[in-house]
Amino acid sequence: MTTLHELAQRLMTLDDRITDCMKCGMCQAVCPMYGATGMEADVARGKLALIDNLAHEMLKNPAAVADKLGRCLLCGSCQAACPPGVKILEVFMEAREIVNEFLGLHPVKKMIFRTLLPHPELFNFAMRVGAPMQGLVFRKSGDAQGTVCAPFLNFMLGDRHIHPLAKTPIHARYGALDEPRRAGGLKVAFFPGCVGDKMYTDMTEACLKVLRHHGVAVFMPAGLTCCGIPALSSGDVTGMLGQLQANVRALKGGDFDYLLSPCGSCTATIKEYWPRYAHRMGTGEEGFVKKMADMAMDINAFLVDVLKVTAAQPRADAVSVTYHDSCHLKKSLGVASQPRTVINANPAYKLTEMAEADRCCGCGGSFNLFHYDHSRKIGQRKRDNVVASGAKIVAAGCPACMMQLEDVLSHNNDAVRVKHTVELYAESLN
Amino acid sequence: MASQALIKDFEELLGKENVFSSEADRMSYSYDSAVLPPVMPSLVIRPTTREQLSACVKKLYDNGIPMTVRGSGTNLSGGTIPDKSDTVVILTTGLNRILEINTNDLYAVVEPGVITAQFAAAVEKKGLFYPPDPGSQAVSTLAGNIAENAGGLRGLKYGVTKDYVMGIEFIDATGATVKSGSRTVKCVTGYNLAGLIVQSEGTLGVISEAVLKLVPPPKASKACMAVFDDVQHAADAVAGIIAAHVLPCTLEFLDNNTIVRVDDYTKAGLPREAGAILLIEVDGHPAQVADDAAAVEKVLKENKATAVHIPKDAEEKFKLWEARRAALPVLARCRPTTVLEDATVPRSQIPAMVKAVNDIAAKYRLDVGTFGHAGDGNLHPTFLCDKRDKDEFSRVEEAIDEMFDVAIKLKGTLSGEHGIGTAKSKWMEKETSRGTILFSQRLRRALDPKGLLNSTKLVGI
Numbered sequence: 001m002t003t004l005h006e007l008a009q010r011l012m013t014l015d016d017r018i019t020d021c022m023k024c025g026m027c028q029a030v031c032p033m034y035g036a037t038g039m040e041a042d043v044a045r046g047k048l049a050l051i052d053n054l055a056h057e058m059l060k061n062p063a064a065v066a067d068k069l070g071r072c073l074l075c076g077s078c079q080a081a082c083p084p085g086v087k088i089l090e091v092f093m094e095a096r097e098i099v100n101e102f103l104g105l106h107p108v109k110k111m112i113f114r115t116l117l118p119h120p121e122l123f124n125f126a127m128r129v130g131a132p133m134q135g136l137v138f139r140k141s142g143d144a145q146g147t148v149c150a151p152f153l154n155f156m157l158g159d160r161h162i163h164p165l166a167k168t169p170i171h172a173r174y175g176a177l178d179e180p181r182r183a184g185g186l187k188v189a190f191f192p193g194c195v196g197d198k199m200y201t202d203m204t205e206a207c208l209k210v211l212r213h214h215g216v217a218v219f220m221p222a223g224l225t226c227c228g229i230p231a232l233s234s235g236d237v238t239g240m241l242g243q244l245q246a247n248v249r250a251l252k253g254g255d256f257d258y259l260l261s262p263c264g265s266c267t268a269t270i271k272e273y274w275p276r277y278a279h280r281m282g283t284g285e286e287g288f289v290k291k292m293a294d295m296a297m298d299i300n301a302f303l304v305d306v307l308k309v310t311a312a313q314p315r316a317d318a319v320s321v322t323y324h325d326s327c328h329l330k331k332s333l334g335v336a337s338q339p340r341t342v343i344n345a346n347p348a349y350k351l352t353e354m355a356e357a358d359r360c361c362g363c364g365g366s367f368n369l370f371h372y373d374h375s376r377k378i379g380q381r382k383r384d385n386v387v388a389s390g391a392k393i394v395a396a397g398c399p400a401c402m403m404q405l406e407d408v409l410s411h412n413n414d415a416v417r418v419k420h421t422v423e424l425y426a427e428s429l430n
Numbered sequence: 431m432a433s434q435a436l437i438k439d440f441e442e443l444l445g446k447e448n449v450f451s452s453e454a455d456r457m458s459y460s461y462d463s464a465v466l467p468p469v470m471p472s473l474v475i476r477p478t479t480r481e482q483l484s485a486c487v488k489k490l491y492d493n494g495i496p497m498t499v500r501g502s503g504t505n506l507s508g509g510t511i512p513d514k515s516d517t518v519v520i521l522t523t524g525l526n527r528i529l530e531i532n533t534n535d536l537y538a539v540v541e542p543g544v545i546t547a548q549f550a551a552a553v554e555k556k557g558l559f560y561p562p563d564p565g566s567q568a569v570s571t572l573a574g575n576i577a578e579n580a581g582g583l584r585g586l587k588y589g590v591t592k593d594y595v596m597g598i599e600f601i602d603a604t605g606a607t608v609k610s611g612s613r614t615v616k617c618v619t620g621y622n623l624a625g626l627i628v629q630s631e632g633t634l635g636v637i638s639e640a641v642l643k644l645v646p647p648p649k650a651s652k653a654c655m656a657v658f659d660d661v662q663h664a665a666d667a668v669a670g671i672i673a674a675h676v677l678p679c680t681l682e683f684l685d686n687n688t689i690v691r692v693d694d695y696t697k698a699g700l701p702r703e704a705g706a707i708l709l710i711e712v713d714g715h716p717a718q719v720a721d722d723a724a725a726v727e728k729v730l731k732e733n734k735a736t737a738v739h740i741p742k743d744a745e746e747k748f749k750l751w752e753a754r755r756a757a758l759p760v761l762a763r764c765r766p767t768t769v770l771e772d773a774t775v776p777r778s779q780i781p782a783m784v785k786a787v788n789d790i791a792a793k794y795r796l797d798v799g800t801f802g803h804a805g806d807g808n809l810h811p812t813f814l815c816d817k818r819d820k821d822e823f824s825r826v827e828e829a830i831d832e833m834f835d836v837a838i839k840l841k842g843t844l845s846g847e848h849g850i851g852t853a854k855s856k857w858m859e860k861e862t863s864r865g866t867i868l869f870s871q872r873l874r875r876a877l878d879p880k881g882l883l884n885s886t887k888l889v890g891i
Contacts, residue, residue: 017626025503039458058457
């Protein structure tokens with residue numbers, strides 16, 4: 001693919017799906033990016049029109065289209081609200097792949113997606129070397145959320161307040177975990193996700209505690225790596241397939257009934273994107289990947305729908321908790337009531353709804369890296385809603401959202417703490 | 431693209447973040463919701479104050495540059511598509527403040543780019559009601575609603591946007607500020623220029639502020655769904671309801687094609703054999719709502735409704751309306767292109783119009799579903815096609831030509847609420863008269879001597 005005409009022909013494979021857009025503009029109402037900039041090229045209708053024009057050779061600047069395509073959180077709010085049901089995320093993912101293939105992938109991304117992430121031993125080694133060093137450059141932000149910041153690295157990290165890396169990540173604590181099934185009991189494969197493994201280890205420990213409490217055996221193999229969504233979002237299918245291959249290798253041979261993750265984004269990726277791209281591994285493992293996708297389940301959904309965890313009567317002194325609907329949980333997986341039940345399962349907490357609970361927090365994974373200013377602006381609206389709810393804690397079912405919530409709350413010097421829903425439930429179990 | 435000097439001037443005036451000159455950005459303002467060819471503007475500007483807005487218009491007028499005003503770009507008749515390649519698009523979305531909601535005097539003052547649904551929610555929070563609810567209300571702007579005289583589901587009882595405009599301040603083609611109307615119920619100071627701006631589709635001036643009427647909200651409401659074998663019976667029921675002196679706040683209609691498609695999609699168990707469904711809601715004081723609902727039920731039964739469903743609670747009521755909410759999305763999913771029309775006839779002519787639409791669709795071998803606002807005769811025949819199929823799309827165009835002929839013969843109108851724009855300008859004279867066109871053009875030329883404001887829209891200039 002070296003000429004614009006060839007690029008256009010590749011993009012024409014999206015034509016049928018793009019034509020479904022009736023240009024009604026209803027995506028403007030829900031798009032967090034449009035909410036922040038008010039620019040038509042930032043909303044799905046505008047982006048679809050740009051891809052269409054590139055495909056029809058009306059526009060001859062693929063770099064400009066790539067830039068616009070990158071200004072998107074891939075939160076799926078537009079798709080969930082789209083009257084004619086355009087498969088917007090599918091189109092955006094494929095367009096990113098085609099356009100980025102034409103333009104070439106950034107060498108740093110190439111290194112991360114194709115070398116580091118498909119080889120968890122390398123990735124883990126790099127992060128373990130890095131973790132003890134963080135004390136040298138990061139200092140505590142002095143906030144209620146316990147984040148750190150790195151003023152000397154402002155040129156690189158911006159003014160981010162982030163959760164510190166764990167001294168000992170989960171994979172180093174547990175190695176290859178393969179608990180025996182209790183008689184007649186359930187067994188799950190647990191997919192902590194990169195952030196659950198290396199950063200929010202308390203969240204992961206809480207999940208493991210809850211599973212133990214309910215007598216569920218856990219299979220957590222050593223070779224698990226990134227679910228692949230960052231690579232896919234950057235249009236790097238090669239990188240994503242490398243990571244998928246590594247995960248397939250790790251999961252194969254395990255005996256389990258469900259594949260659980262505490263991360264809404266990982267679960268959505270396993271369920272939706274793994275089976276869609278599996279045939280491109282060329283290894284004939286589509287059947288296994290499809291089985292993994294069918295088994296994949298958000299941990300909140302598992303607790304409520306399978307283990308039948310129910311809400312408790314809140315105590316008189318129950319602390320109010322507000323819940324943020326992660327986009328991948330609610331809009332991709334349809335998981336909205338279960339995390340709320342999980343919060344209420346602990347009588348020490350009571351749920352207080354915030355306004356626009358299902359509006360995107362603005363993290364968007366790597367979107368946050370490249371568009372931090374917009375990410376912060378979108379996050380501020382979420383922060384305002386969190387604070388207005390009067391809750392002491394904001395819970396979420398996705399560590400990426402938790403990072404974003406901590407960052408915006410910390411910057412506003414708010415006392416609201418950020419927790420994963422399962423952490424709250426785990427507190428009630430002994 | 432606009433000259434560098436002009437871009438620089440606007441950047442100085444508005445800030446770089448409010449001047450969009452790249453090809454990709456300009457391209458995203460080349461279309462609206464109408465099924466029409468795009469036209470890329472030379473520049474897009476977004477003033478954020480009234481002063482900036484008038485300075486922008488003046489600069490463009492002084493330089494003889496054509497302009498198209500745009501809110502959220504949800505227009506269904508092409509009114510916000512630029513006229514030519516040297517057109518500059520003026521966005522009103524940067525002027526989006528609600529300036530006042532006066533609960534004592536029942537009015538609100540707004541900037542042009544306030545989103546309709548957000549405004550309605552803010553008004554509701556203050557315990558009042560802004561009734562106009564066009565289908566695009568979640569994203570449409572109030573000035574866009576005014577410039578198109580947008581309708582919605584509540585037209586029969588509450589009227590449309592024009593019924594809520596008390597005053598308008600606008601920038602004329604030369605950049606001068608014009609004020610008309612006031613915060614008072616009565617105001618006869620000068621020409622009713624606010625009335626002239628309503629429905630002017632961006633051809634006479636750029637709205638910079640509006641005073642909108644608010645009303646007390648109804649205290650209660652009650653809904654029901656009635657099923658009919660025949661469209662004629664549904665129309666008789668509509669006439670009967672009006673004759674019984676009940677004005678429902680919504681009186682919606684779905685034809686058989688729409689019912690079947692919605693049922694296919696939602697599996698809601700709708701009556702697939704029905705000729706038509708009416709969805710009716712009455713609102714007001716609880717005692718009157720009870721009386722009205724009883725009267726409506728009686729009329730429905732007298733007019734051969736085969737079933738009348740009355741929801742028991744809010745949840746059931748929500749489900750009842752699902753069929754209507756799903757109508758357009760479901761029809762839109764059937765085929766790639768959705769041509770949503772809004773031919774409107776006197777309500778007694780609904781059966782004749784529905785029959786004509788179906789006959790025309792059969793003649794041109796087209797898929798059509800019709801739903802709409804039975805209470806005010808405003809139907810939405812929705813043609814389902816693929817605009818990439820040139821033969822099919824030309825049949826759609828012929829079918830629409832014929833449909834408008836029927837609407838006019840039935841003493842109806844081309845457009846109940848979507849506007850004329852460029853999509854329907856060729857039929858204007860047929861519905862009105864040669865004199866109407868000439869008068870409108872003379873009016874435009876007098877107010878916009880250089881012919882810069884949305885020049886190809888409505889009657890042209």
